[in-house]
Amino acid sequence: MDELIKRAKELLEAGTVKVVIGYENGSADKTRALFAIEPKDADKLIFDSRCVMNLATYITKAEVKGKGKMAITATLPVMRAIIQLASEFQVNDSNLLVLGITPESKMIEFKDLAEVEAFVHKYTIEIEAKYSEKLEKLDKMTPSERWSFWIEELSPCFKCYACRAACPMCYCHKCTVEFNQPQWIPVPSHDLGNLEWHMMRAIHLAGRCIDCDACYNACPLGIPLNLLTKRMLIDAKEHFGGYQPSIKADHLMSTYKPDDKDNFIM
């Protein structure tokens, strides 16, 4: 990724951007986010298959955003997240430059977010086969079996909110779980509290989740909570013609079609 390092240095030296967000080596053979501010910081930039964390999470953070214009090393899921965030007015061309990394690990610098969107649209969001199988298995269960499955899967959750922290779409300053007048979501991490937290999270991500699995990767207990959002993605495809992040297009869940499915309504 010499090219990436070189370009990051140039951008920082020229003052075009104030910070370059990328990956660096962390402890125990893991990678972590790098925020290069000085040109020399850019030497630490790496990119390899271990770099799965969705860096788009950082571009909505005041600490990062506040530094000035940002450049970001963006893999396909990161680019998707950026487009979704742009459509939600969280980032724009004036504060973000995208150094894209194609699925073939080639760097492309995009002129603007419209170009990023065009690139993103070359790829549809596909559910990986290993997940499709799991989802199919769940679909075949009876509702009671699914209920037991989820209550059991969610029971170890102790609401550390790592899933929320890792998700680029969870940028709200005050999450619904933090509302206590009324207390929408029970505070304790008992079965009901866990169930409602994960249900609410899934539905808030409906039509917004770009399927990066960051939440699942972040979960210290390996709860398959990404199955919930994947299910929403499949539904979006089945009922609303599919989801693809887009800056200008109508949002999947804040719009409607007069002929949306109606057969379940008496």
Add this chain to the structure above:
Amino acid sequence: MSKIGVFVCHCGENISATVDCARVAETSGKLDGVAYSVDYKYMCSDPGQSLIKSAIKEKGLTGVVVAACSPRMHEPTFRKACAEAGLNPYMCEMANLREHVSWVHEKGEATTEKAIDLVRILVEKVKYNQSLNAIKVPVTKTALVIGGGIAGIQASLDIANTGHKVILIEKDPSIGGHMSQLSETFPTLDCSQCILTPRMVEVAQHPNITLYSYAELESVEGFIGNFKVKIRRKSKSIDEKLCTGCGLCTTKCPVKKIPSEFNEGLGMRTAIYVPFPQAVPNKPVIDREHCTYYLKGKCRICEKVCPIQAIRFDQEDTIEEVEIGAIVLATGFSVKQPDFFPEYGYGKYPDVITGLQFERLASASGPTLGEIRRPSDGKVPQNIVFVACAGSRDEAKGIPYCSKICCMYIAKHAMLYQHKVHGGKSYVFYMDIRAGGKNYEEFVRRAIEEDGVNYVRGRVSRIYEKNGKLIVKGVDTLLGAMPVDIEADMVVLATAGVANSDAEALAQKLHVSYDAYKFFAEAHPKLKPVETNTAGIFLAGACQSPRDIPESVSMASGAAVKVACLFSQDELTRDPLIAVVNRMAPPVYSSCVGCFLCVSACPYQAIEKEEIKNRAGEVIKTLARVNPGLCQGCGTCVAFCRTKSIDLQGYTHEQMYTEVMALLNEY
């Protein structure tokens, strides 16, 4: 600490026959926060209301629950009573013990239990009610009327005569609309122009009316009482102030073969033209699509002949920005283009014409000066066939509705034909005769009985030419579906009335709803026929559905009164049950993160972006803000907001949550 009063109504015996009202009052009295509870025979009666008022004063009640009939019935009554006793009206809620309990359940324990539950829910809700004040919105007392047909003319005159300003815009060079094209009008056969033109002139001369002809609506922003409207005044290529309307230019214009819109293509006009002699304003416009100068850069004859140099080739469209308090939509309708019926040969045979074309033939100001002569060779047709329901009531053609005016104008056409062509034979193919209206049925009978028009009940399947005659193939269903072939010299199709092609776009511009046929939708089919679902926008005439002249005029006057009612107040008072975005102390300002998904979800475009700036004027946060003038209080945004940053007054998160909690938990 809440001090809530619960007032249980017997509604005579309507409630008490199945619900133990005394027990409801007694049980409610024990609820936390209830300071007073009582049951009474008629809570809505004067003594009943006094009971509430004195309890508010004496017990110092902070909230009231009236357990009686549907809030849709008496909520305003009891809220008013509370206000009279000094309690904020929005601190009063109603439990529906009549429509939802006593009238639908048998007498018994379960019914009384349900009544108690419903009261409990609302007692808990009222604890979270907030004092609200009615929203006051200023009113700009100028109306915009869109469309200068008879409906728009009538609405403009009526509004102007109440003393308010009106801006009337018309897309064509002259006002008058379809009515100006008509020959004579049913059921009196008075000349359309004769009754219409004085009204047109009145519009032009009225001190309260500003007429913009050749103008269209560009955009609308704002809300009832406070619309900001942009009007595109299309370039007429003349200086209207200078032009005297002498008409010299129109006589000298070399482009003379443009089918006249006014004459429905049966006559020709020039490129610089006045649509018809009685046009208002009576000043020409240049049709740039046909003018030689605009097409080829040469000519300018009109400029040379104009005695006062009023031609302006370089004139551009101008945008007029006006502030408007109410809008009347009177854009009328169109006639379905008959190429829609290949089986009737319209376009293929010049002597198959539309009803509107027949009007021009029958009109004294028309291309034949009122003589019925067929387009192909100018001969007077000796046999004429009128085909009713050409498109209308034909589901296969996508127009299942009745166009309403055709039965009457066909009778008129046939009658006019019989009056003008002595010895001529006329036939009307019809499905049913719909002649509902004052003197309408008599009129149709006259056509049949006195003027000898032959009415044949049946549909026409085909029209084709044979030996110079138009063969009309139909059936007579009153004679056992006997085939009827008529050799006609001319055929008139009563083509369906349809919405204008730009109706949908206009509706979207105005955020007015429309039906499946693109006619604008009234707010209520019975009780709000001239209102739309968008406050401050009213309907008149055939833009709502096909209508005849008296109906269009009545609607126009109705809409005008609605506007006048609105303009009779300096400020509008609106229910404060609207959405609000929460505000918090800096540096947070609000839990709203400005994703603006609510903006696209709002049916009223009531949510806008609000920038919070620091002292240096830099934007530090962008939040959603609900415009209280536009918000109608549906709450779609509320359920949508992930951060629960928007709440709906009167139906807040706390109130609704509490209701659900109270409903399922007995205390």
Add this chain to the structure above:
Amino acid sequence: MAEFEPKIVAFVCNWCTYAGADLTGTSRIKYASNVRIVRFPCTGRIDYMLLVKAFDEGADGIIVSGCHPNDCHYTSGNFHARRRWIMFRSLCDFIGIDIRRIKFSWVSAAEGAKWADIVNSTVAAIRELGPYEEYQKVAKKPVKEVING
């Protein structure tokens, strides 16, 4: 032991279904008394979390009802609501919440008889399904067999 009386919460819009239920009353059509109506201005206002809360607090069944498509008093609140219902219902099903216990319907202000039918059929269906013990076990609420004492 008394027959199981299901607790049913109805979330309805003010303009169509609430008015429709008023008409049921005005028409004196009788129906099961198990349902409790919570009035909203529009189906668009109905927060799906409230449905979850209703189950938390012991509801055995839920009715959500509003204006027919194109009849919404607010033009499109019901259309937005429907899109959310589609997703929410699917999520519930995926989680294993018994979606037979959530009935969605369009009941207009003129459909008083339909409202009675909706309530009666829902009560019958929930009666058949029995108390929602599976959920209550998780919500840690004791299941009450009879609603009225």
